[in-house]
Amino acid sequence: MPIKYLLPGGVHKVLTMSYDDGKYEGDKKLVGIFNKYGIKSSFHLNGRNYVPGGWAYDKLDELRELYKGHEVSMHGFTHPFLERLPKSEVIYEMQKDRESLEAFAGYPVRGMSYPFGTHSKQVRDVLEMLDIKYSRTVRATNNFSFPESFLEWHPTCHHKGDIFKKLEDFEKVRANEIYMLYIWGHSYEFNQENTSFTWEEMESFCERASKLEDTWFATNIEIYDYVTAMKRIEISADRKMFYNPSAISVWIDADGEKHELKPGVTKI
Ligand SMILES: [Zn+2]
Numbered sequence: 001m002p003i004k005y006l007l008p009g010g011v012h013k014v015l016t017m018s019y020d021d022g023k024y025e026g027d028k029k030l031v032g033i034f035n036k037y038g039i040k041s042s043f044h045l046n047g048r049n050y051v052p053g054g055w056a057y058d059k060l061d062e063l064r065e066l067y068k069g070h071e072v073s074m075h076g077f078t079h080p081f082l083e084r085l086p087k088s089e090v091i092y093e094m095q096k097d098r099e100s101l102e103a104f105a106g107y108p109v110r111g112m113s114y115p116f117g118t119h120s121k122q123v124r125d126v127l128e129m130l131d132i133k134y135s136r137t138v139r140a141t142n143n144f145s146f147p148e149s150f151l152e153w154h155p156t157c158h159h160k161g162d163i164f165k166k167l168e169d170f171e172k173v174r175a176n177e178i179y180m181l182y183i184w185g186h187s188y189e190f191n192q193e194n195t196s197f198t199w200e201e202m203e204s205f206c207e208r209a210s211k212l213e214d215t216w217f218a219t220n221i222e223i224y225d226y227v228t229a230m231k232r233i234e235i236s237a238d239r240k241m242f243y244n245p246s247a248i249s250v251w252i253d254a255d256g257e258k259h260e261l262k263p264g265v266t267k268i
Pocket of ligand 1: 020021075079114115116
Protein backbone atom coordinates (compact mmCIF):
# COMPACT_ATOMS: atom_id res chain seq x y z
CA MET A 1 0.00 0.00 0.00
CA PRO A 2 1.28 3.47 -0.78
CA ILE A 3 2.39 5.76 1.99
CA LYS A 4 -0.22 8.47 2.44
CA TYR A 5 -0.24 11.89 3.98
CA LEU A 6 -2.34 12.55 7.08
CA LEU A 7 -3.22 15.82 8.79
CA PRO A 8 -2.05 16.93 12.28
CA GLY A 9 -2.76 14.32 14.92
CA GLY A 10 -3.20 11.70 12.21
CA VAL A 11 -6.67 12.84 11.09
CA HIS A 12 -8.01 12.85 7.51
CA LYS A 13 -10.13 15.98 7.32
CA VAL A 14 -9.76 19.69 7.87
CA LEU A 15 -12.42 22.39 8.09
CA THR A 16 -11.44 26.00 7.51
CA MET A 17 -13.44 29.21 7.18
CA SER A 18 -12.47 32.43 5.44
CA TYR A 19 -14.23 35.80 5.85
CA ASP A 20 -13.50 39.00 3.96
CA ASP A 21 -13.67 42.76 4.59
CA GLY A 22 -13.73 42.76 8.43
CA LYS A 23 -17.02 44.49 9.19
CA TYR A 24 -17.20 45.31 12.90
CA GLU A 25 -20.62 44.09 14.07
CA GLY A 26 -20.69 41.10 11.74
CA ASP A 27 -17.25 39.81 12.63
CA LYS A 28 -17.94 40.21 16.36
CA LYS A 29 -21.00 38.03 16.04
CA LEU A 30 -19.33 35.53 13.72
CA VAL A 31 -16.22 35.09 15.89
CA GLY A 32 -18.54 34.56 18.86
CA ILE A 33 -20.17 31.65 17.03
CA PHE A 34 -16.85 30.21 15.81
CA ASN A 35 -15.35 30.37 19.31
CA LYS A 36 -18.41 28.75 20.87
CA TYR A 37 -17.94 25.70 18.62
CA GLY A 38 -14.16 25.61 18.22
CA ILE A 39 -14.26 26.54 14.52
CA LYS A 40 -11.20 28.37 13.11
CA SER A 41 -11.27 31.09 10.51
CA SER A 42 -9.08 33.49 8.59
CA PHE A 43 -10.17 37.11 8.38
CA HIS A 44 -8.99 38.97 5.30
CA LEU A 45 -8.83 42.67 6.15
CA ASN A 46 -8.15 45.96 4.38
CA GLY A 47 -5.22 47.74 6.01
CA ARG A 48 -6.54 51.28 5.38
CA ASN A 49 -9.09 50.71 8.16
CA TYR A 50 -6.36 49.96 10.73
CA VAL A 51 -4.27 53.14 10.35
CA PRO A 52 -5.02 56.68 11.65
CA GLY A 53 -8.24 57.88 10.01
CA GLY A 54 -9.57 54.34 9.52
CA TRP A 55 -12.76 53.25 11.30
CA ALA A 56 -10.95 50.47 13.17
CA TYR A 57 -8.09 52.62 14.43
CA ASP A 58 -9.69 53.50 17.77
CA LYS A 59 -10.69 49.86 18.33
CA LEU A 60 -7.35 48.17 17.67
CA ASP A 61 -7.04 46.55 21.12
CA GLU A 62 -10.59 45.24 21.04
CA LEU A 63 -10.21 43.90 17.49
CA ARG A 64 -6.84 42.28 18.24
CA GLU A 65 -8.53 40.43 21.08
CA LEU A 66 -11.49 39.54 18.85
CA TYR A 67 -9.37 37.82 16.18
CA LYS A 68 -7.13 36.02 18.70
CA GLY A 69 -6.89 32.33 17.84
CA HIS A 70 -7.94 33.06 14.25
CA GLU A 71 -5.81 34.44 11.42
CA VAL A 72 -5.48 38.09 10.40
CA SER A 73 -4.75 38.09 6.68
CA MET A 74 -4.49 40.58 3.81
CA HIS A 75 -7.20 41.70 1.38
CA GLY A 76 -5.58 44.73 -0.31
CA PHE A 77 -4.92 48.05 1.46
CA THR A 78 -7.84 49.78 -0.31
CA HIS A 79 -9.70 46.75 -1.76
CA PRO A 80 -8.83 47.43 -5.44
CA PHE A 81 -9.17 45.26 -8.52
CA LEU A 82 -5.50 44.30 -8.36
CA GLU A 83 -5.33 43.08 -11.97
CA ARG A 84 -6.28 46.58 -13.23
CA LEU A 85 -3.38 48.30 -11.47
CA PRO A 86 0.17 49.04 -12.62
CA LYS A 87 2.60 46.53 -11.18
CA SER A 88 4.14 49.06 -8.80
CA GLU A 89 0.66 49.83 -7.39
CA VAL A 90 0.04 46.15 -6.71
CA ILE A 91 3.30 46.11 -4.77
CA TYR A 92 2.32 49.28 -2.92
CA GLU A 93 -1.19 47.95 -2.09
CA MET A 94 0.14 44.70 -0.71
CA GLN A 95 3.07 46.11 1.24
CA LYS A 96 0.91 48.86 2.78
CA ASP A 97 -1.73 46.30 3.67
CA ARG A 98 0.81 44.00 5.21
CA GLU A 99 2.52 46.73 7.19
CA SER A 100 -0.68 48.12 8.70
CA LEU A 101 -2.13 44.69 9.48
CA GLU A 102 1.12 43.48 11.04
CA ALA A 103 1.24 46.58 13.26
CA PHE A 104 -2.34 45.75 14.27
CA ALA A 105 -2.04 41.97 14.65
CA GLY A 106 1.43 41.86 16.19
CA TYR A 107 2.75 39.02 14.00
CA PRO A 108 3.89 38.53 10.40
CA VAL A 109 0.81 38.52 8.14
CA ARG A 110 1.48 36.05 5.34
CA GLY A 111 -1.76 35.18 3.55
CA MET A 112 -4.52 37.00 1.67
CA SER A 113 -7.70 36.74 -0.32
CA TYR A 114 -8.14 38.60 -3.61
CA PRO A 115 -10.36 41.70 -3.38
CA PHE A 116 -13.40 40.85 -5.55
CA GLY A 117 -11.80 37.43 -6.05
CA THR A 118 -10.04 38.59 -9.21
CA HIS A 119 -6.39 38.24 -10.18
CA SER A 120 -4.00 37.84 -13.10
CA LYS A 121 -0.63 36.30 -13.81
CA GLN A 122 1.03 39.66 -13.10
CA VAL A 123 -0.72 39.89 -9.73
CA ARG A 124 0.23 36.33 -8.80
CA ASP A 125 3.84 36.96 -9.84
CA VAL A 126 3.97 40.05 -7.62
CA LEU A 127 2.54 38.12 -4.67
CA GLU A 128 5.10 35.40 -5.16
CA MET A 129 7.88 37.97 -5.29
CA LEU A 130 6.55 39.58 -2.08
CA ASP A 131 6.61 36.14 -0.44
CA ILE A 132 2.86 36.11 0.21
CA LYS A 133 2.09 32.48 0.89
CA TYR A 134 -1.46 32.01 -0.30
CA SER A 135 -4.39 33.88 -1.77
CA ARG A 136 -8.00 32.71 -1.91
CA THR A 137 -10.19 33.16 -4.96
CA VAL A 138 -14.02 33.06 -5.07
CA ARG A 139 -14.25 30.14 -7.50
CA ALA A 140 -16.06 27.23 -5.87
CA THR A 141 -14.56 23.78 -6.40
CA ASN A 142 -17.61 22.17 -4.80
CA ASN A 143 -15.26 19.43 -3.65
CA PHE A 144 -12.85 18.69 -0.81
CA SER A 145 -9.54 18.96 -2.64
CA PHE A 146 -6.39 20.85 -1.67
CA PRO A 147 -5.13 23.63 -3.97
CA GLU A 148 -2.73 22.91 -6.79
CA SER A 149 -1.28 26.37 -6.23
CA PHE A 150 -1.76 28.27 -2.97
CA LEU A 151 -1.80 31.58 -4.90
CA GLU A 152 -4.99 30.32 -6.55
CA TRP A 153 -6.63 28.71 -3.58
CA HIS A 154 -10.18 27.92 -4.67
CA PRO A 155 -12.59 27.35 -1.76
CA THR A 156 -15.13 24.54 -1.61
CA CYS A 157 -17.92 27.13 -1.79
CA HIS A 158 -19.45 30.33 -0.43
CA HIS A 159 -21.55 29.91 2.73
CA LYS A 160 -24.67 30.25 0.56
CA GLY A 161 -23.48 27.30 -1.55
CA ASP A 162 -25.63 24.64 0.10
CA ILE A 163 -23.21 24.11 2.96
CA PHE A 164 -25.45 21.74 4.91
CA LYS A 165 -25.34 19.33 1.98
CA LYS A 166 -21.56 19.85 1.71
CA LEU A 167 -21.20 19.15 5.42
CA GLU A 168 -23.27 15.99 5.09
CA ASP A 169 -21.05 14.80 2.23
CA PHE A 170 -17.96 15.72 4.24
CA GLU A 171 -19.23 13.71 7.23
CA LYS A 172 -19.77 10.72 5.00
CA VAL A 173 -16.34 10.71 3.34
CA ARG A 174 -14.79 7.42 4.33
CA ALA A 175 -11.36 8.79 4.40
CA ASN A 176 -8.30 7.10 3.13
CA GLU A 177 -6.98 10.32 1.63
CA ILE A 178 -6.97 13.80 3.13
CA TYR A 179 -9.86 16.16 2.52
CA MET A 180 -10.60 19.84 3.09
CA LEU A 181 -13.92 21.63 3.50
CA TYR A 182 -13.31 25.35 2.90
CA ILE A 183 -16.17 27.85 3.31
CA TRP A 184 -15.89 31.58 2.63
CA GLY A 185 -18.12 34.63 2.82
CA HIS A 186 -18.67 38.07 4.36
CA SER A 187 -20.05 38.52 7.87
CA TYR A 188 -22.31 41.36 6.63
CA GLU A 189 -24.22 38.93 4.41
CA PHE A 190 -26.25 37.26 7.15
CA ASN A 191 -29.90 38.21 7.66
CA GLN A 192 -29.88 40.63 4.73
CA GLU A 193 -33.08 41.01 2.78
CA ASN A 194 -31.53 39.78 -0.44
CA THR A 195 -29.99 36.64 1.05
CA SER A 196 -31.59 33.52 2.34
CA PHE A 197 -28.78 32.69 4.75
CA THR A 198 -29.33 33.61 8.41
CA TRP A 199 -27.25 33.82 11.59
CA GLU A 200 -29.29 30.95 12.97
CA GLU A 201 -28.28 28.79 10.02
CA MET A 202 -24.63 29.72 10.48
CA GLU A 203 -24.83 28.77 14.12
CA SER A 204 -26.46 25.44 13.39
CA PHE A 205 -23.83 24.76 10.70
CA CYS A 206 -21.04 25.42 13.21
CA GLU A 207 -22.70 23.35 15.91
CA ARG A 208 -22.97 20.38 13.58
CA ALA A 209 -19.46 20.92 12.14
CA SER A 210 -18.01 20.96 15.67
CA LYS A 211 -19.08 17.32 16.00
CA LEU A 212 -17.13 16.19 12.94
CA GLU A 213 -14.91 13.25 13.74
CA ASP A 214 -11.41 12.69 12.40
CA THR A 215 -11.16 16.45 11.72
CA TRP A 216 -8.69 19.25 12.32
CA PHE A 217 -10.11 22.77 12.69
CA ALA A 218 -7.59 25.20 11.24
CA THR A 219 -7.03 28.68 9.86
CA ASN A 220 -5.95 29.07 6.23
CA ILE A 221 -2.30 29.77 7.09
CA GLU A 222 -2.12 26.75 9.40
CA ILE A 223 -3.17 24.60 6.45
CA TYR A 224 -0.60 26.28 4.20
CA ASP A 225 2.16 25.71 6.77
CA TYR A 226 1.23 22.08 7.36
CA VAL A 227 0.85 21.15 3.70
CA THR A 228 4.16 22.83 2.90
CA ALA A 229 5.91 20.83 5.64
CA MET A 230 4.11 17.67 4.49
CA LYS A 231 5.38 18.04 0.93
CA ARG A 232 8.95 18.41 2.13
CA ILE A 233 9.05 14.91 3.68
CA GLU A 234 11.73 12.73 2.11
CA ILE A 235 11.37 8.95 2.14
CA SER A 236 14.13 6.31 1.91
CA ALA A 237 14.07 3.74 -0.90
CA ASP A 238 12.97 0.97 1.49
CA ARG A 239 10.18 3.27 2.84
CA LYS A 240 11.34 2.77 6.42
CA MET A 241 13.13 6.04 7.02
CA PHE A 242 11.73 9.52 6.79
CA TYR A 243 13.40 12.90 6.88
CA ASN A 244 11.30 15.83 7.99
CA PRO A 245 13.31 19.03 7.37
CA SER A 246 10.58 21.28 8.87
CA ALA A 247 10.16 22.53 12.42
CA ILE A 248 6.72 20.91 12.84
CA SER A 249 5.54 17.28 12.99
CA VAL A 250 3.98 15.68 9.93
CA TRP A 251 1.74 12.60 10.05
CA ILE A 252 1.65 9.74 7.57
CA ASP A 253 -0.14 6.46 7.06
CA ALA A 254 2.20 3.57 6.21
CA ASP A 255 0.44 0.24 5.59
CA GLY A 256 -2.52 1.28 7.73
CA GLU A 257 -0.38 2.49 10.64
CA LYS A 258 -0.27 6.14 11.65
CA HIS A 259 3.12 7.65 12.32
CA GLU A 260 4.13 11.06 13.60
CA LEU A 261 7.25 12.28 11.85
CA LYS A 262 8.91 14.76 14.19
CA PRO A 263 11.47 17.19 12.81
CA GLY A 264 14.56 15.21 11.79
CA VAL A 265 14.80 11.51 10.93
CA THR A 266 12.17 8.92 11.91
CA LYS A 267 12.59 5.16 11.40
CA ILE A 268 9.52 2.95 11.37
ZN1 LIG B 1 -13.69 42.05 -0.16
